[in-house]
Amino acid sequence: MPDVLTKRVFAAVSLCSAAVFLSAAVPVATQAPTGERTFLSRVRRLTVEGKRAGEGYWSPDGKRLVFQSERDPANPFYQIFVLDFATGDTKRVSPGMGKTTCAFFRPGSDEIMFGSTHLDPKSLQYQKDELDFRASGKERRYAWDYDPEMDIFAYSEKTGAMKQLTTAKGYDAEGGYSPDGQWIVFSSMRDAYNRTLSPAEQKQLTLDASFFAEVYIMKADGTEQKRLTDWAGYDGGTFFTKDGRIVWRHFEENGLIANVWTMKPDGTDKRQITDFAAMSWAPYEHPSGEYFVFASNKLGFENFEVFMVDKAGIKEPVQITHTPGFDGLPVPSPDGTQMAFTxxxxxxxGSAGQIYLAQWNHEAAMAALKAAPPRKANTK
Amino acid sequence: MKNSLRASLLIALAAVAAPHAQSTAVQSRTKTQVETLAADKFEGRLTGSPGEKLAADYIISELKRIGAKPLPGLTDFRMPFTFTAGSKDGGTTMTITRDAGGAQTFTGAAIVQALSFSDTVEATGRVVFAGYGLVVPEAQNFGYDSYAGLEVKDKIVVVFRYFPEDADQKTRAILARYADLRYKAQAARQRGAKGMIVITGPNSPNAGTVVPMSFDTAIAGSGIAAASVSGDAFAPIMAAAGKSLGAVQKEFDSGNPHVAGFAIPGITVTLKTNVIRQQQTGNNVVAYLPATTPLTGVVKPWVAVGAHYDHLGRGTTGGSLAGKEEANAIHHGADDNASGTATVLAIGEALSTQPRKRHLLIALWSGEELGLLGSAAFVAKPPVPLDALAGYLNFDMVGRVADNKLTVQATGTSAMWPKLLEQANIAAGFDLVLQEDPYQPTDVGSFNTASVACLTFFTGAHQEYHRPSDTADKINYEDLVRVGELASGVIKRLMDSPEAPLFTKVEQKTETGGRAGLRLFTGTIPDYASDVKGLLLGGVIGGGPAEQAGLAKGDVVIEIAGQSITNIYDYTFALELLKIGQPAKVLYMRGSEKRETSLTPAARK
Known part of the structure; x- marks a missing residue:
């Protein structure tokens, strides 16, 4: 999912090292970028500790946020944490071992879902290797590796038990629950491992495994797994919408252009929502059901900003953030009055990316969407 | 959906309404405290002045009101320290005695004047001209020693003020760091010289004039007789040497390390220096709130908060950035640092009613504006063992929160700070900017040096910085109160924590070196809180060279005279290379637009 994507972008384009990305992320005058204040007020930094954090998703009651963060001195990879807005306390809910990503609260339950590699016997060795590498003082491009041992688990906050929901070889992650908590939509790269690949496909797998990622759906207990997309290019960043559809982003085969799409949970009625000629990803629906917020590098390859687009994609997207460097992974609060973003x-x-929180002006958003010009056609 | 959205918005508003009433009461108290401290009555709270004493009395009354007590074993909240408030020349003379017979004595402030750090002493000896008197330490691997091949033991050395005027940029950059007169005097003394005479060469700014007695807070002298003399008084010495001063300077100005100094034949010089140092007493105000539970087994049982309450008085002793039209007016120091003082009082008040597992030490420092004197005196003779301090939180200029931004510096002094700040900021809600560097020009520096885990809070430089116009009406009280709330949250967690933060030593980025750059005046106010690449201007001084060059608040300087600027250190360094009166090309960003201008530095008197 999203954060994963930027890594992928920089892995895909050899020109762009992570170092370039970071130096490009030049902060910020003390003066507010005025454009941003149209929609966002009282912007504040939410996470402080650790090298980086991201992918903050709200609990259904809006009182907590689950996110991933590199903050354990013994583990250089993301682990999953839950932040309690009332107490300010943060607790780790993932096993502490291996890599994790993309957590989500299960509505009407005490469960939290996320992808994790902790069952891989090599995961401790990977941690040590990475720590040794960092201690050596060397630098390399930061790249998400789509670990094929990544599976989806549901963690019970009451019992502490971890329930394994997927077992297929290949990266399973980027999941979201349906509003009733009974279904999970997710992304999987199992298609690269469950059959014999052609030499060209084999080469593709070593170059960029995410090419094989497709959207899947399953019951909340991991049964009835079903594939919903069958397109070349990375399909992921999947969430249910208020009206029972699925929103996700689809990458074109070249790995550079992505757009926001929706479909029915049975995989039919696929509709393209953006046609923005840029890398547009990490869509999330505002709880009003009127629009999606997403990230796009429309204004510069390394300059991701948050945009929004009307639900049917009739209009051109509207820019929300106006800050150089990375702004993305927008997630509105369940009551629609706030927005978390990375x-x-x-x-x-910790400047590699942290979670921010701002007050969200829904009325201004509706007015801006209404005033937006009709969508331009970029797709051939 | 719209309706339900609106309903939840109302609920959210109702939720914030309750604590709001409480914070309004704190806000009004804080406002009163800032207005009181910044009032004309306190005369700008200059350390050692009656205004400082009035301010201390007021702070003590507030501390008593919240139930704080003098430190264990003490009966008074005041903790006095002695410092040199100023120095003046008490009648320094220079006598030139010719071997051939005849002597000439010079005296008078504009003719012979002791350097402020000189001993009061009589020194007689033969004379050696040691060029610019510069010694670059061997570790720098540069190879410049004005004393190479010179024997100066028991002699009077003569040196030029400043550093070679015509040297290439690289040479100037290195030599500038060692051009401070104190450093030159030290070099001369270490080589056995009994006295040092400074002459401002004809090719330098302020040519032929004596060095003004600068403000120097050192209590003791430097172990040498040191004075500067006018061009006229120096003329007989040059006559004895049989050379022209201008020609000699021209040679040294090349920066060539092989240009050697020389002994001056035929004369003996007697330097009688007389420096009168005015000793004064400043008062730190220190109190504590005892722990409410037994301290058995508590590691490092103290947490400390502090802010300086002194300011610049009428700006007559240095540090003032007042323009001509406001010179000698009361410098109110509302942001600097009535804001921090009120915040520390608010933290004490908030924690006075809560259970405390550690003692809270509350310190209001004096002498900060004169060089961190109060906090330095405290850590030099700590009334509480410093290794009993779990942490120190400092507040200096916290009253100008803009756009919800708050800078927290010195976070590199412990790995525990980011976690504590994250937790406390969930409720406080600031857009935090963290800086690991603890080498900040505020009292946090004294505690970092003493290996205490520390933080300092800062809301940025501004147009009114160190000017009379830093007044109470410009303070953002609503957000100032929130700074105290955030810090109280950090302290509460620190008090409750079974462990104490482990101190981490942060390496200093660049040595600060000499202060030769100070001879230049550019009229820029750097924004020290910024992490912008380049130098973000927090403001420019009205009528100064920067304003004349068209620079303005918010501009980011990225290059000066060919030197690229990425941070404040680069900037300071680049300034040392500029020449007074000579235009320098400045590249800067205004928004996303790159611009170029020409800035002509003026001389600082």
Whole structure:
């Protein structure tokens, strides 16, 4: 999912090292970018600790946020944490071992879903290797590796038990629950491992495994797994919408252009929502059901900003953030009055990306969407 | 959906309404405290002045009101320290005695004047001209020693003020760091010289004039007789040497390390220096709130908060950035640092009613504006063992929150700070900017040096910085109160924590070196809180060279005279290379637009 994507972008384009990305993420005058204040007010930094954090998703009651963060001195990879807005306390809910990503609260339950590699016997070795590498002082391009041992688990906050929901070889992650908590939509790269690949496909797998990612659906207990997409290019970042559809982003085969799509949970009625000629990803629906917020590098390859688009994609997207460097992964609060997002705007320690929170002006958003010009056609 | 959205919005508003009433009461108290401290009555709270004493009395009355007590074993909240408030020349003379017979004595402030750090002493000796008197330490691997091949033991050395005027940029950049007169005097003394005479060469700014007695807070002298003399008084010495001063300077100005100094034959010089140092007493105000539970087994049982309450008085002793039209007016120091003082009082008040597992030490420092004197005196003779401090939180200029931004510096002093800040900021809700560097020009520096895990809070420089116009009406009280709430949250968690933060030493980025750059005046106010690449201007001084060059608040300087600027250190360094009166090309960003201008530095007197 989203954060994963930027890594992929920089892995895909050899020109762009992570170092370039970071130096490009120049923070920020002390003066507010005025454009941003149209929709966002009282912007504040939510996560401080650790090298980076991202992918903050709200609990259904809006009182907590689950997110991933690199903050354990013994584990250089993301682990999953839950932040309680009332107490300010943060607790780790993932096993602490291996890599994790993309957590989501299950509505009407005590469960939290996320992808994890902790069952891989090599995961401790990977941690040690990465720590040794960082200690050596060397630098390399930061790249998400789509670990084929990544599976989806549901963690019970009451019992602490971890329930394994997927077992297929290949990266399973980027999941979201349906509003009733009974279904999970997710992304899987199992198609690269469950059959014999042609030499061209084999080469593709070593170059970029995400090419094989497709959207799947399953019951919340992991049964009835079913594939919903069958397109070349990375399909992922999947969530249910209020009206029972699925929103996700589809990458074109070249891995550079992505757009927001929706479909029915049975995989029919696929509709393209953006046609923005850029890398547009991480869509999430505002709880009003009127529009999607998403991230796009429309204004510069490394300059991701948050945009929004009307639900049917009739209009051109409207820009929300106006800060150089990375702004993305927008997730409105369940009551629609706030928005969490990930940004590299602070500079200084932990500037690789941290979670921010702002008050969201829904009325201004509706007015801006109404005033937006009709969608341009970019697709051939 | 719209309706339900609106309903939840109302609920959200109702939720914030309750604590709001409480914070309004704190806000009004804080406002009163800032207005009181910044009032004309306190005369700008200059350390050692009656205004400082009035301010201390007021702070003590507030501390008593919240139930704080003098530290264990003490009966008074005041903790006095002695410092040199100023120095003046008490009648320094220079006598030139010719071997051939005849002597000439010079005296008078504009003719012979002791350097402020000189001993009061009589020194007689033969004379050696040691060029610019510069010694670059061997570790720098540069190879410049004005004393190479010179024997100066028991001699009087003569040196030029500043550093070679015509040297290439790289040479100037290195030599500038060692051009401070104190450093030159030290070099001369270490080589056995009894006295040092400074002459401002004809090719330098302020040519032929004596060095003004600068403000120097050192209590003791430097172990040498040191004075500067006018061009006229120096003329007989050059006559004895049989050379022209201008020609000699021209040679040294090349920066060539092989241009050697020389002994001056035929004369003996007697330097009688007389420096009168005015000793004064400043008062730190220190109190504590005892722990409410037994301290058995508590590691490092103290947490400290502090802010300086002194300011610049009428700006007559240095540090003032007042323009001509406001010179000698009361410098109110509302942001600097009535804001921090009120915040520390608010933290004490908030924690006075809560259970405390550690003692809270509350310190209001004096002498900060004169060089961190109060906090330095405290850590030099700590009334509480410093290794009993779990942490120190400092507040200096916290009253100008803009766009919800708050800078927290020195976070590199412990790995525990980011976690504590994250937790406390969930409720406080600031857009935090963290800086690991603890080498900040505020009292946090004293505690970092003493290996105490520390933080300092800052809301940025501004147009009114160190000017009379830093007044109470410009303070953002609503957000100032929130700074205290955030810090109280950090302290509460720190008090409750079974462990104490482990101190981490942060390496200093660049040595600060000499202060030769100070001879230049550019009229820029750097924004020290910024992490922008380049130098973000927090403002420019009205009528100064920067304003004349068209620079303005918010501009980011990225290059000066061919030197690229990525941070404040680069900037300071680049300034040392500029020449007074000579235009320098400046590249800067205004928004996303790259612009170029020409800035002509003026001389600082």
């Amino acid at each position: 940004s590299a705007r602070a500079g200084g320690p």
